[in-house]
Amino acid sequence: MSSSLEIKVKLFEQCYRFCQDRLKIVLSQIEDTNKALTTETKSSAGDKHETGRAMLQIEREKLGKQLAELEKQQEILSKIQTDKISINISLGSIVHTTQSNYFIAISAGKLQVNDVVFYGISSQTPIGKLLLGKTVGSEVEFNNLKFLIEKVS
Known part of the structure; x- marks a missing residue:
């Protein structure tokens, strides 16, 4: 891993x-x-x-x-620092949720690392804006779906 x-x-x-x-x-x-x-x-x-x-x-x-x-x-x-991990979701964060995994960068669609799927999203997209500043344990609602932020790195 x-x-x-x-x-x-x-x-x-x-x-x-x-x-x-x-x-x-x-x-x-x-x-x-x-x-x-x-x-x-x-x-x-x-x-x-x-x-x-x-x-x-x-x-x-x-x-x-x-x-x-x-x-x-x-x-x-x-502007993305690949050598830093933040507690609050920001540009360059990897976000694991109960719904999907995201990489806050640019809108690049489906990405995959070690058979794990991530979605490259811009911080300017609706979901990106919702996630910014949130931390582990935060609950987010998007398109009538509630999901929990499980990990931020």
Whole structure:
């Protein structure tokens, strides 16, 4: 069985990889969109050309927003101290409850360490906001479900 700090490092690494993988995809899509914009040639149907360029511009703006969100997630990850365990739930905490296990970091979905499932959640999500500041023994109600915080590390 791994120590709490070893588990925290593994969860952090999974969140970091999640972020890096998404970043590679978005950067590749931005590059493809930029190439498409520069190679878009004027056709005999001028309106069709303008519509194509407008669609590519919209796609580029959407990708820019995704890139900004990923940069925020990287900034959040940079604030996590994997060598510290806190009593109160905060950024970087591992939270074991009677319902699920959580890693307070970024919204990375289902994570797994040693066959134990954790959910990577942002402290800005509704459940994340509920958990922040709580300690072992606290009872939390979310979506009409009550659960108890059993362990914080």
